[in-house]
Amino acid sequence: MHLKIGELSKKTSCSVLTIRFYEKEGLIPEPERTEGNYRLYDIGYVERIKFILNCRTLNMSLNEIRQLLTYKDNPEKNCSDVNELIDLHVCAIKENIIKQQKLIEQLSDLRGTCDGLCTIDQCGVLKNLA
């Protein structure tokens, strides 16, 4: 069974443009071509793209995914690197959350300096931003 790019797109819910983009980025290998120069994918591609999409859903970067994919290509090796990558990814997100929580505090303080009923001229929010 071989699929044209549009068919692969439907099977994976990944847009045609994105599939070509992943190819250019080296996340999926270049597939065969028909005589008319159409890409022809075997079923392995479905799995690979779904894997990528699952990683993307978890907000991994394409670099992180590239790493994971190269790990997958060495099935006999130890998986500690995989877990380290995930741990680092989690750390980064946690730090991000903390940053944003601090932002919320600052913004709430700022917002508290105006009731929204005065003129721009006297607006505490704008004064505190200056």
Next chain:
Amino acid sequence: MHLKIGELSKKTSCSVLTIRFYEKEGLIPEPERTEGNYRLYDIGYVERIKFILNCRTLNMSLNEIRQLLTYKDNPEKNCSDVNELIDLHVCAIKENIIKQQKLIEQLSDLRGTCDGLCTIDQCGVLKNLA
């Protein structure tokens, strides 16, 4: 007192490149020029750039800042728009935090499916990503 761009940069801790970028983006007006075509800024620019940087510290987009700046240019108007902008910004960040907390949960579940001691072949993390 007039400042060259490098002096303005030091006074505001905003890089020369970024100052020029903000000009191109219309966040600060085009300044006068010397005979040698150097930009010459009056002290008002210091305030304006600090305002922009403060907003950036709070993670506002340049579009949001552009809005705030146009509000500032109409000092007699009501400030409700300013406060609405801040409120929307806070909402967006809060939603973002919630999303990322959900990611952490998913990633922790995923991470729990492997102890990091097996081979890639048998790694629960990679299996669950497929």
Next chain:
DNA sequence: TAGAATCCCTATAGTTACTATAGAGTCAAG
């Protein structure tokens, strides 16, 4: 006063992960 160091200028490319577009070729159905 010459030359070097420092500053400034414009324009362009790179970053992330796509998305949108233009302009052209391929293929299947009526």
Next chain:
DNA sequence: CTTGACTCTATAGTAACTATAGGGATTCTA
């Protein structure tokens, strides 16, 4: 045989800068 759907490549746009190239202006020093 023509229409429509599909595919192809190449390029530009998104956000907010940062980095670079290649040049001119100014200033300091010998």
